[in-house]
Every structure is written in C-alpha cells, then in structure tokens.
Amino acid sequence: MKKKEVIVAEHAGFCFGVNRAVKMAEKELAKGSKVYSLGSLIHNPQVVADLEAKGFQVVKSAEEVPAGEKVIIRSHGTTKWEVEKLQKKHATILDATCPFVKKAQLVAENFAKEKVQVVIFGDPEHAEVIGVKSYAGEDALVVADEKEASQTGTFAKVGLLSQTTQKKRNFQKVILELTNHTMDLHIINTICSDTSTKQNEVKELAQKVDLMMVVGGKESSNTKKLFQLSQANCPRAHHVETAAELKKEWLAGVKKVGIAAGASTPQKSITQMKEKIEALLE
Amino acid sequence: MKKKEVIVAEHAGFCFGVNRAVKMAEKELAKGSKVYSLGSLIHNPQVVADLEAKGFQVVKSAEEVPAGEKVIIRSHGTTKWEVEKLQKKHATILDATCPFVKKAQLVAENFAKEKVQVVIFGDPEHAEVIGVKSYAGEDALVVADEKEASQTGTFAKVGLLSQTTQKKRNFQKVILELTNHTMDLHIINTICSDTSTKQNEVKELAQKVDLMMVVGGKESSNTKKLFQLSQANCPRAHHVETAAELKKEWLAGVKKVGIAAGASTPQKSITQMKEKIEALLE
Numbered sequence: 001m002k003k004k005e006v007i008v009a010e011h012a013g014f015c016f017g018v019n020r021a022v023k024m025a026e027k028e029l030a031k032g033s034k035v036y037s038l039g040s041l042i043h044n045p046q047v048v049a050d051l052e053a054k055g056f057q058v059v060k061s062a063e064e065v066p067a068g069e070k071v072i073i074r075s076h077g078t079t080k081w082e083v084e085k086l087q088k089k090h091a092t093i094l095d096a097t098c099p100f101v102k103k104a105q106l107v108a109e110n111f112a113k114e115k116v117q118v119v120i121f122g123d124p125e126h127a128e129v130i131g132v133k134s135y136a137g138e139d140a141l142v143v144a145d146e147k148e149a150s151q152t153g154t155f156a157k158v159g160l161l162s163q164t165t166q167k168k169r170n171f172q173k174v175i176l177e178l179t180n181h182t183m184d185l186h187i188i189n190t191i192c193s194d195t196s197t198k199q200n201e202v203k204e205l206a207q208k209v210d211l212m213m214v215v216g217g218k219e220s221s222n223t224k225k226l227f228q229l230s231q232a233n234c235p236r237a238h239h240v241e242t243a244a245e246l247k248k249e250w251l252a253g254v255k256k257v258g259i260a261a262g263a264s265t266p267q268k269s270i271t272q273m274k275e276k277i278e279a280l281l282e
Numbered sequence: 283m284k285k286k287e288v289i290v291a292e293h294a295g296f297c298f299g300v301n302r303a304v305k306m307a308e309k310e311l312a313k314g315s316k317v318y319s320l321g322s323l324i325h326n327p328q329v330v331a332d333l334e335a336k337g338f339q340v341v342k343s344a345e346e347v348p349a350g351e352k353v354i355i356r357s358h359g360t361t362k363w364e365v366e367k368l369q370k371k372h373a374t375i376l377d378a379t380c381p382f383v384k385k386a387q388l389v390a391e392n393f394a395k396e397k398v399q400v401v402i403f404g405d406p407e408h409a410e411v412i413g414v415k416s417y418a419g420e421d422a423l424v425v426a427d428e429k430e431a432s433q434t435g436t437f438a439k440v441g442l443l444s445q446t447t448q449k450k451r452n453f454q455k456v457i458l459e460l461t462n463h464t465m466d467l468h469i470i471n472t473i474c475s476d477t478s479t480k481q482n483e484v485k486e487l488a489q490k491v492d493l494m495m496v497v498g499g500k501e502s503s504n505t506k507k508l509f510q511l512s513q514a515n516c517p518r519a520h521h522v523e524t525a526a527e528l529k530k531e532w533l534a535g536v537k538k539v540g541i542a543a544g545a546s547t548p549q550k551s552i553t554q555m556k557e558k559i560e561a562l563l564e
Contacts, residue, residue, distance in 0.1 A: 189465040
C-alpha cells in the first residue's frame with residue numbers, strides 16, 4: 001500500500017518582496033502610526049485584514065490619502081503619476097515596491113529613453129503592469145500573449161520586458177513572435193527568480209502527487225499561474241485561499257498531496273492547510 | 283494529363299551584393315587592370331573562371347598581394363586584420379563587401395564596444411563569419427546551432443547576430459536557447475532580406491512541384507540551405523553547379539520542375555538549366 005504523504009513545495013509562500021512589504025507595514029504600525037496603502041498591500045485578503053486591525057487603511061489612489069500622512073507603496077509598485085501626487089501632498093512615502101518590480105520600472109524607463117518601441121509582456125489590468133507602463137513612455141504596448149504580440153505592427157527597434165510573475169515559457173513565445181516584427185529586439189528578462197523557482201518546483205511536485213492544493217489569493221497573478229501549472233501536471237488540483245475551503249471529498253482515493261503557495265501567502269495559511277490535510281488523510 | 287511545366291523561383295540567382303561585387307571586378311578588368319581577389323570572389327567556380335580569363339587572380343590572403351596592387355574584397359567581406367595588412371601594403375582596396383555583411387560587422391563591433399558577450403550564429407568556417415568575428419572582440423563566440431548555444435555558459439548580457447545567409451527558423455531556435463543563458467539578450471537580425479525571400483519562395487515552390495533543381499556552387503552556404511529546404515518540401519531534389527550535371531533519369535515520371543538558384547548563381551546557369559529541362563521533358 002502506497003504511503004500517505006503531504007509535501008509542501010520548498011519555496012512556498014512569501015517571497016522576498018512581499019515579506020519586505022509586510023514587515024515595513026508592521027514596523028510602522030507598531031509605532032502606533034496610521035498607515036495608508038495604495039491598493040491592497042499584497043493579494044492576500046487574510047494578511048490585509050490582520051494589518052487593518054492594527055491601523056492599516058487601504059485606499060484606491062493618492063487622492064484619498066490626507067496631506068502629510070504616511071503611505072506605503074505596495075510590492076507591486078505604482079504609477080509614476082501616483083508617486084508625483086503623493087510628493088505634492090508631502091506624504092511620507094514608504095516605498096515597498098519589490099526590487100524586481102523596481103528593476104522592471106527602470107528597464108522600461110531606459111528603453112523609453114533609447115526611443116525604442118517598448119513592449120511589456122503581462123496582464124494590462126494588473127497593478128504592477130500599470131505601474132511599469134507609466135515609466136515606459138506614451139507609446140508603450142502591453143501584450144498578454146503571443147497572439148496579441150502577433151497583432152502589433154513592425155518596428156525599427158523593440159525593447160521587451162515582462163511582468164515579474166509571468167511564466168518564462170509564455171515569455172519565450174512572445175519573444176519568438178516579436179522576432180517577426182523587428183530586426184532589433186532587446187529583451188530584458190524581468191521575471192523574478194522567486195517566480196520561476198516556485199514554478200519549476202510546482203511543476204515537478206505536481207507530477208509526483210495525486211492532488212495539488214494551491215494556497216493563495218484568488219486575485220494573485222503568481223498564485224493563479226501555480227494553479228495552472230498544477231492542473232497541467234497533476235490529475236487533480238484546487239486553488240483555495242485558506243484551509244477552510246478544503247473539501248473532504250477532494251481527498252477521496254488520494255495518497256500523496258502536494259501543497260504550493262503563492263508569493264503573497266503567509267506561512268500560517270500553508271501550515272494550516274498541511275495540518276488539515278494530514279488529519280483528513282489519516 | 284498533368285501539364286508539363288518548369289518554374290523558376292522569382293528571386294533565383296545573383297543577389298544585390300554578389301551582383302555588385304561581380305560588376306566591380308568586371309569594371310576594373312575592363313580597364314585592363316590586374317585585379318586580385320581575397321579568396322574566391324563568389325562561391326561559384328564558373329563565374330570566377332570567366333573573370334580569371336580576363337586577368338583576375340584569386341589569392342588566399344593579403345600576404346600574396348604584391349604591394350601597391352588592386353585588390354577586391356569579396357561580398358563575404360574579410361577580417362579586419364586582412365584589411366590592415368592591405369592598407370600597410372598601400373594596396374588599392376575595392377571593397378565589395380555586401381552591405382548586409384558590412385552591417386553585421388558593424389553590429390558585432392558595436393556589441394563589442396558595449397562589452398556584452400557577442401554571439402554569432404553561423405558556420406565558424408565560413409569566410410563571412412570569420413570576417414564578422416574579427417570585429418566582435420576577443421571573447422566572441424560562434425554557435426552553429428541551438429545545441430552549441432546550449433553548451434555556452436551564462437552571461438550578464440549577450441549581443442546576438444547572425445551570418446547573413448542563415449535560416450530564420452534556426453536563428454529563432456538559437457534565440458530561444460540563449461534566453462536560458464542571460465537575462466539581457468539583444469538580438470540584431472542580420473539575416474539578409476534576399477536570403478529570406480529566396481528561402482520563402484523555395485519552400486512554397488518545392489511544395490508545388492515533383493522535382494526541385496537547385497543550381498549553385500557546392501560551397502555556397504545560401505545555396506546549400508535552399509537545397510535543404512527543397513529536400514524537406516519536395517519528394518525529389520538535386521543540387522548541381524551547372525546544367526551539365528543534370529541526369530535524364532531524374533526527370534522520369536516528372537511533370538512539374540522547380541528551379542532555385544543561390545545568390546552567387548549567374549542568370550546564364552539558370553537559363554541553361556531551364557532550357558535543358560524543357561528539352562528533356564518534351
């Protein structure tokens with residue numbers, strides 16, 4: 001009889017950038033300060049709720065931040081227009097933009113200075129991409145996949161970068177397509193190493209287990225990609241925000257379970273999931 | 283009954299660069315000058331033999347050119363060391379380097395100045411590649427295919443260019459592989475437009491005929507690639523230098539013949555091939 005086992009992906013949970021953002025917020029809140037956040041600090045409702053209980057307030061834009069207050073820029077970063085608005089308001093800015101995202105912003109800014117056609121591979125609705133695009137100049141394009149890339153024109157020179165949480169394989173498809181649109185293609189791979197490490201791990205883990213449980217915010221881009229990879233590599237996979245969503249029937253006939261968690265999933269959620277599965281597998 | 287037909291690819295034969303080199307040589311020879319050529323002017327023995335009859339002399343290197351003489355740099359270009367040697371000898375240099383090859387040399391030189399790892403996709407033994415590499419700095423690498431690209435190390439920045447006569451599909455395979463070796467990949471596609479036009483044409487033509495005859499020098503890189511494409515897309519294909527090599531049995535059961543010719547194949551060879559096939563198909 002096959003041994004029952006629950007395996008947690010080695011790099012599951014908070015990445016460096018998210019950990020840094022949460023720590024920055026907690027440190028300020030510990031001083032008794034009120035801290036505003038431009039958008040949800042990270043894509044994890046449970047973590048944000050915990051912070052809100054300590055004086056944290058999520059706002060939609062710089063307009064909602066009272067003059068002179070403390071405001072945190074989340075790990076996704078924000079647009080340069082929002083930063084300018086906050087500066088005009090003499091807000092104290094705590095910049096928790098993930099260093100990988102900051103790099104993507106700088107790459108976009110440099111490409112724009114070089115007057116090349118900037119192309120960003122990513123989700124045009126995602127806060128990180130909206131922020132990066134604000135640095136990429138007026139004519140920058142965002143393409144969500146190779147099909148959208150194929151619909152662009154031809155350009156003398158193209159500077160291509162990626163949303164930090166995209167899959168490398170998909171980035172490569174966009175690269176290939178763009179080689180048909182320009183003779184001068186400069187690619188800077190801005191996919192963060194945590195993202196690719198997590199993705200590689202999950203792909204491997206998913207192939208070894210009967211069920212994959214992916215824990216993380218339903219809005220989290222990187223978590224959604226881990227879920228896609230789990231579905232593609234494992235007969236059964238579910239994406240949940242907390243252990244409470246786990247259904248007993250998902251474990252029917254299951255011996256080996258893999259747990260993956262996105263960059264914005266706290267350790268606590270992973271531990272709870274592991275314990276609950278272990279109890280039900282017994 | 284299917285109609286018998288011989289179709290010549292629209293862009294078969296001399297490309298712009300080769301035509302220019304041959305015209306330059308002929309113009310000087312018409313003045314009664316002796317003209318040296320650094321290596322075979324073009325990869326077509328018949329054309330070179332015609333020029334030799336008029337006072338043209340092929341030499342292997344600058345050492346063999348007497349001081350003060352006229353020397354033509356062929357369409358493939360040469361190394362910067364050879365040019366320097368000729369300058370020291372006060373040779374009159376007629377530079378027939380194809381403008382596409384000249385561009386590749388400039389791209390290599392600029393990449394070297396930017397201190398990126400230069401990678402040239404091409405045949406390391408080919409004169410054009412040897413010439414381009416001489417401009418690419420000491421550490422430049424030449425990779426003949428994606429397998430060789432996979433055996434390179436990892437680099438902070440890579441500048442990638444191609445031998446002008448390579449297949450775009452193969453260049454794309456090398457691009458994909460190199461995305462695994464660097465986070466900063468600048469690709470300048472130096473494949474010449476004539477090459478890709480000829481290749482696309484031949485691929486289409488080969489699918490429509492029963493036999494493909496590829497006419498051109500056995501050493502001609504671009505002709506060899508047209509032959510590979512013909513083999514891949516047509517049940518029967520042969521690579522010959524002249525119509526004299528055509529064997530009657532190749533035409534057995536054949537209704538439709540396609541003729542392709544490399545960038546160094548003169549119009550005369552194409553016409554002779556067409557006439558011979560038409561006579562045999564009757």
